[in-house]
Amino acid sequence: xxxxxxxxxxxxxxxxxxxxxxxxxxxxxxxxxxxxxxxxxxxxxxxxxxxxxxxxxxxxxxxxxxxxxxxxxxxxxxxxxxxxxxxxxxxxxxxxxxxxxxxxxxxxxxxxxxxxxxxxxxxxxxxxxxxxxxxxxxxxxxxxxxxxxxxxxxxxxxxxxxxxxxxxxxxxxxxxxxxxxxxxxxxxxxxxxxxxxxxxxxxxxxxxxxxxxxxxxxxxxxxxxxxxxxxxxxxxxxxxxxxxxxxxxxxxxxxxxxxxxxxxxxxxxxxxxxxxxxxxxxxxxxxxxxxxxxxxxxxxxxxx
Numbered sequence: 001x002x003x004x005x006x007x008x009x010x011x012x013x014x015x016x017x018x019x020x021x022x023x024x025x026x027x028x029x030x031x032x033x034x035x036x037x038x039x040x041x042x043x044x045x046x047x048x049x050x051x052x053x054x055x056x057x058x059x060x061x062x063x064x065x066x067x068x069x070x071x072x073x074x075x076x077x078x079x080x081x082x083x084x085x086x087x088x089x090x091x092x093x094x095x096x097x098x099x100x101x102x103x104x105x106x107x108x109x110x111x112x113x114x115x116x117x118x119x120x121x122x123x124x125x126x127x128x129x130x131x132x133x134x135x136x137x138x139x140x141x142x143x144x145x146x147x148x149x150x151x152x153x154x155x156x157x158x159x160x161x162x163x164x165x166x167x168x169x170x171x172x173x174x175x176x177x178x179x180x181x182x183x184x185x186x187x188x189x190x191x192x193x194x195x196x197x198x199x200x201x202x203x204x205x206x207x208x209x210x211x212x213x214x215x216x217x218x219x220x221x222x223x224x225x226x227x228x229x230x231x232x233x234x235x236x237x238x239x240x241x242x243x244x245x246x247x248x249x250x251x252x253x254x255x256x257x258x259x260x261x262x263x264x265x266x267x268x269x270x271x272x273x274x275x276x277x278x279x280x281x282x283x284x285x286x287x288x289x290x291x292x293x294x295x296x297x298x299x300x301x302x303x304x
Contacts, residue, residue, distance in 0.1 A: 047073040047245075050264055050273040052252055055083025056099075058279035059240035065277075066244060073273070074246040075266060081241045081248075083281065087234035094232030104222025110236065114229070117239030121227035134190060147191040151199075154178050154192070162213055171200065171216050172208035252280075254291045 047070075051062040054076035062072045080086070084098040102121065105111045114121060131139040157178045158171075165174075175196065184192070200208050204216065229235060251267040255276065262276040284290065 044073070044245075045269060045271045047071045047271070047273045048275070049073075050075060050262060050271055050276040051279070052255070052264065052276060053083070053279040053281070054078075054081040054241070054246055054248075055279060055281065056085055056237060056240070058083075058277070059237055059244070061277050061279060062244050062246075063240045072245065073271060074244055075250045075252055075264065075271065076246060076248050077251040079248055081246060082234060082237035085233045085237050087232035089232065094230070094234070096229070096233045099233050100228055102227050104224050105227060106222055106224035108222045108224075113236050113239065117235055119229050119231060119233075119235035119239075122230055123225040123227050126226065133187075143191075147188075147195050150184075150188065150192055151195045154182070158213070165213065168212055168214045170209050171211040171213050174213045175208060252290050254293070256293050258294050 049062075049065050049070055049072045051058050051065070051072055051074040054062075054074050058074060058076075059081060062074045065072050082098070085096075086098040087094050087096050089095070101124070102108055102110050102114070105121070113119075131144050133139055154175070158174045161174050161177070179189075179192075196208060200206075200211060200216070204211060247268060249267075252264055253267070254265040255278070256263045256265075257276065261272060261274045264271045264273075264276065280290065
């Protein structure tokens, strides 16, 4: 039978683990050090494909292309791979500072990778969470149930607005319109805001004021249990990265492309390839810190 831990047990275990890590930090070889990628000794600056970015998407793309026999060089600006999947073991135990859960194991591609790389999961149960009032006192199950019911009632009206409005608005604006019809206490509003935060900002990485009423909940969920990796999420990213030609601390500045291939200018010099796969984070692309342009190609003309 698979081990299962609810959020209450998980928080207790995390507290004990942190204390143990502090006591054992001196002289402990951490998981991060054990799995740290060896510096790549390959000095080649040309490849079949340049993979730009070593997050989970970039690593998966590079792994797939390499397994198909292509010569791939991965360029990554950070000192580590994984992107938002970041496991810190500086305290002697793995602590995931980025991605932590597999939200639904059924049909989830991360589940397949976890099995492939021997990352053992532990099921969790978010329904057994510990909730607190603003004064630090623990909230009863009945009080939390009231907050859930109130949110569901209000969100039912927001869903109607989602279908009936002629123009889009932020999710926060929609909530405000509905809440204007309610006479809620300060405590009820505080609990409601927190519940809304759990379901929106925490899940989507943006506040309700920055989420579209029309589009914010268009995602689909995988079925099955939600699990964590006590040994760290980096077991997956390190597994994908193993054996790849990865150039860390290599900042991409310019990407030029044309019929003759791709040239990428970086902090470590220029790289060329037939193709490039770009998996930069959306934030990097929005900042426009990487310039994209057409490559200069030699064109031969034939006189009349």
